[in-house]
Amino acid sequence: MHSEKKYAAVRKVQSIEVAGRILEFLASTPVPMSLTEIAKGTDISPSHLHAYITSLVRDALIEKDSEAGLYHIGPFALSLGLTRLRILDPISIAHRAMGKITADLGCTVAMSVWGAAGPTVIQMKEGRDPLYMLTRPGTIYSVGGTATGRVFAAYLATEVVKPTIDREIKSDGTIIVGTPIAFEEISPLLQTIREQGFADIDPPPVPGVRAIAVPIFDQSDNLSLVLTMISKDVEALRAAFIQHCNELTFQLGSHRGIIESRD
C-alpha cells in the first residue's frame, strides 16, 4: 500500500493471532466450552488461556455461559458482524472474485441471481478465448435447461422454483436461454448437484460451449448467487473454479466456505 511503505517490515501482534484462534474455535462449536476444552482445541496452555479469556470477556467478545464455567461467543461479535454486513455489497465482492477467476483461469464467468423471471445474468466477465454464446447481462436462463438454472433449482424451495418452471413451459420460449424442462424431470438430479456442489448440463444450450455452475452462499447459508464458468474446456478448470467459489462464499461470511475449502 502506498502510504504504508514505511511499515514494510510488518510487525505483528502475536497475541491478536492467539485471540483469533480462540474466537475461531468457539465460533465453530455449537455448544459452550470449558477452559479445558478450549485449551485442547486451540493448543494454548490453560494458564495463558485464562488471561486471554479474561480480556476477551471484558471486551464482550466472549461471554460466560453460566456460573458453571462454560464460554461462548459474546455480544460484541454481533456488533462487529452486523457492522460489516451493513456496508457489505455481495455483488461487488463477487465482481472482484470474477476478475480473479478470469485472470487466474482465463475463462468466461457469469454471475446470476434469482429474479422475478427466474435465473438472471447480472454480470459477465469474458475470458481470453473468444466464445460465441447466449449469455450477457439481462439473459434469463431456463431453470431446467441450463447448469445455472439447475443450481437454483437445487437450493431454492420447490414452491419458488416450480411456478417459474411452469411459466417457462407455458411461454413461447423466445426470451429464455435453454430448453424448458419440467420440474419432475430435473428433481432426480438435484440431490447429486447438492452433494457435488456444482451443476453441469449435457448437451449444453450452445453446442461445444460447456458450463459449470456453482452456488455462492451468504452468511445465513442461503443461496445468494450463482457463478457459472463458461468455456470449451471446463473439466480441466473445474476444481480450481470451485475453489475460487468457495473462497467467495467464505468472503460473504458463510462458514460453509471454510468447511469446503479446508478439504
Added chain:
Amino acid sequence: MTIISAQRGVQSVEIGSKLLRILVACEGVAPLHKLATEAGISSAQTHAYLASFKSIDLVEQDEPTGHYRLGPLAVRLAMARTRSDAALDFARSKAEALSNTFGTLSTVVIREADRPTVLHISPGTEQLNLNMHVGTVLSLDHTIAGLVFKAFTTSQYDIDQVHSSHGEHKGLEINIPKIRSDGYAFGMDVAVPGVGALAAPVFDASNQIMMVLSLIGTREKLGNKAKAAMVRTLCNSTSEIRQALQDDAARRTRAADRPRRGRKAAGVRSDA
C-alpha cells in the same frame, strides 16, 4: 464469584478490541491514521495491530483506497453469536417456522447500537423485491417493526418520541396506543407499496422489548383470513420465546449449583 476486573488479562488484546470498537463507530471502514488518532496510539503500532487482524480475517484492506474494513471473521463471529445466545437462536428458529407455515418472509429485528436492525431473514416463497438484508437498519417511524419498538419502549427518551408520532401516522391508520393494546402491529403499504407486515414484540426477563418478530408479504398473502391465523401463531411464538428464555435462565442457575464432573452437551436447542 470471581471478580474479573482484578484478574490479569492480555493488554494487547484489549488495545485490539479498542481498535475494533473504533472501527465499528466509523461504520466499519476507516483509514489507518484515523484509527491511530482515535485510539491514541502510534501509526506504526496501529499498523501492527491491523496487520495481525488481517491475518485472522477480522479486518481486510480495501484495494483502491487502502482503508481498513471489518472482514469475514466478523460475520462468522456474529452468526456464531446468533446460535450461542439462547434468545437469538430461539427467535431465528421461530422465524423459520413462521416462514415454513405461512410462506411469508419472516424477520428477527433486534436493537443494535440503539437502532432496529435486521438480524435474520427467512425468505419465504413470494418474490417481494425488498432491499432489506441482514444488517439493514429499519426506521422507527416508517416500518412496522420500528413502530413496534416505538410502542413498547419505555425509556423516557423513547416515550417522548412515541408521543410525537401520533400526528405522523394519521393517514396510515397506525397508532401507538392500538399497537400497545393489540400487542402487535399490522399495516399495508407502510414502507413500500404493495407490501404489508405484521410484527410483535419479544420481551426479556425484565419486560424490556428486546426483539421484534415480523411476517412480511403481499396483500394476497396477508389477507384477512390468513391474517387472523398469523396473528395467533406470531403471538404464540413470541410467548414461547419468552418462556424458553425463562427456562434457559433456570437451567443455567441449576448448572451453576450442580458440582461439575464430566459434561454432556449443555446447549439448549429449540425445535422449530
